[in-house]
Amino acid sequence: MPVTSPAQPSFVDFVTPADWAALATAGQLRRLPAGRVLFLQEATEREVLVLLSGSVKVFRTEMNGHQSLIGIRLGGDLIGEMAALNGTPRSAGVAVLRRVEARLLSAEQFNALITVRGLDRALHKYHSARVRESDEQRVEIALLPVRQRLARTLLRLAHREADGGNRAVLDLGLPQDALGQLIGASRNAVVAELTLLRKAGMLRTEHRRMYLTDLARLAEIAYKFS
DSSP states (O other), X not given: OOOOOOOOOOGGGGSOHHXXXXXXXXXXXXXXXXXXXXXXXXXXXXXXXXXXXXXXXXXXXXXXXXXXXXXXEETTOEESHHHHHHOOOOSSEEEEEEEEEEEEEOHHHHHHHXXXXXXXXXXXXXXXXXXXXXXXXXXXXHHSOHHHHHHXXXXXXXXXXTTOOSOEEEOSOOOHXXXXXXXXXXXXXXXXXXXXXXXXXXXXXXXXXEXXXXXXXXXXXXXXXX
16 A cells, blocks of 8 residues: 655745755754754744754743643754744744754845745745644544554654655654653553554664654554544
8 A cells, every 4th residue: 555644844845956955055054962952932033943954842831831842843844934034032942852954044044045036935835834734733632542643643754765665764862752742642652552563563663763664554543534
């Protein structure tokens, strides 16, 4: 069965290779280690990061100190573009999960590139895709069992083989409790489901890294009610 499960949208999906190359060579190169906090919630600086590789987590901290995971961003994504476009404080914090290589652009550099290369429509499509994905995830948390939510999230975030094969790698540096936050489940529930998927031969795990070994079967679990 062909694997048709959707991958998480990235900005690179909405622009031409030439446009992405312009963004990926602008500004200053930054190499940032795991654990590094990139942006603070409510901060007013307006720099933009163009992620070339690695992974980061986006999180919100509430008044009571509780921290909630909003999403994961990967190579091909933009970080901080809304603050640069609108001049508003940052709505969430961002920290590195897996070592990141990125280009750091000032708001002026970023806005000039968007204008000169005519990327306003691409930005709109990117943000619309993000909103649609967030809506879908809220519905999943409300309606679907943990196993199905987990399977969908693994498929969205996995890096597929270039030849479109039946295997993929999930190398985000994401701990299991954070994965639970992402799908609205407890760490124990995530561990139990991962164990079952492992025993069924659909994945194998290392320290904060997963190898999805049967995407077709995982997609059957993820979308069996669709």
